[in-house]
Amino acid sequence: MKVLISDANVLIDMEVGGLIQPMFQLPYKFHTPDILFEEELDEQHAYLLEMGLIKAPLSGDILQYAQQLMAKYPRPSRNDCLALALAANLSLPLLTGDKHLRSATKREGVTVMGSLWLFVEMENHGLVTKESLTIALKKMKDGGRRLPWQKAESQQPSK
Numbered sequence: 001m002k003v004l005i006s007d008a009n010v011l012i013d014m015e016v017g018g019l020i021q022p023m024f025q026l027p028y029k030f031h032t033p034d035i036l037f038e039e040e041l042d043e044q045h046a047y048l049l050e051m052g053l054i055k056a057p058l059s060g061d062i063l064q065y066a067q068q069l070m071a072k073y074p075r076p077s078r079n080d081c082l083a084l085a086l087a088a089n090l091s092l093p094l095l096t097g098d099k100h101l102r103s104a105t106k107r108e109g110v111t112v113m114g115s116l117w118l119f120v121e122m123e124n125h126g127l128v129t130k131e132s133l134t135i136a137l138k139k140m141k142d143g144g145r146r147l148p149w150q151k152a153e154s155q156q157p158s159k
Contacts, residue, residue: 003029004113005056005087006095007080008040009146011048013097013115016143017136022127023118024052030095031056033086036079058082062089069108075100084108097147115140115147 011032014023024030032041034055041048049055058066066085070078080101087094093111095118096102105112119136122128128136140147 001027001029003031003090003092004095005083005090005092006030006032006053007083007098007101008032008036009097010095010115010118011041011045011053013140013145013147014118015045016145017115017140019118019122019128019136020048020051022122025127026118026121026125028121029054031086031092033058033079033082036082040079056086058086059089062086065089069104073100073104073107076104080104084110097145115145 011020011030014020030052031054034057037053037055062082062085065088066078066081069076069081069084073081076084076098080096080098081104083094083096084101084105086092087105087110088108093113094101094105095113095115096105097114102112102114119128119133123130123133137147
C-alpha cells in the first residue's frame with residue numbers, strides 16, 4: 001500500500017467537505033509528522049487516528065533537515081517544513097494545498113498533490129460520485145477553505 005505524507009490543511013479540507021471516510025478507504029496509508037499532529041490536529045481532530053491516520057515520528061536527521069528548510073523557505077510554517085522534511089527523507093509524495101509549501105516541495109524535488117487529486121482518486125476508486133464531490137466542494141468553499149477554486153469548479157459537472 002502506497003504511503004502519502006499529509007500536512008494538516010488537506011486533512012481539514014476533507015473533513016470540512018465530509019470526505020474523511022472515503023479518503024481513508026483509498027488504497028493508501030496517510031502519515032503526518034507526530035509534532036504537526038500534536039500541535040495542529042490532536043485537540044479537534046484526534047479521531048483521525050481511529051480512521052487510519054498514522055503519526056510518523058521524526059528522527060534527528062529529519063528535524064535537522066526541517067531546520068534547513070525553514071532557513072531556506074521563510075513562508076511555509078515550521079510544521080509545514082516538518083511535513084516536507086519527512087516526505088523528502090522517505091522519498092514519499094506530500095499532500096498539501098498550501099501554496100508556499102507546494103512551491104518549496106517542488107523546489108526540493110518532492111512529488112506534491114492536493115485535495116483535488118484526492119477527489120479524482122476517490123472518484124476513480126468508486127468511493128464518491130461527481131454529485132457528492134460537488135456538494136463537498138460547496139462545503140469547502142462555504143467553510144473558507146483555500147483550494148484552487150477556478151480549477152476545482154471547471155472540473156465539476158454542468159448544473
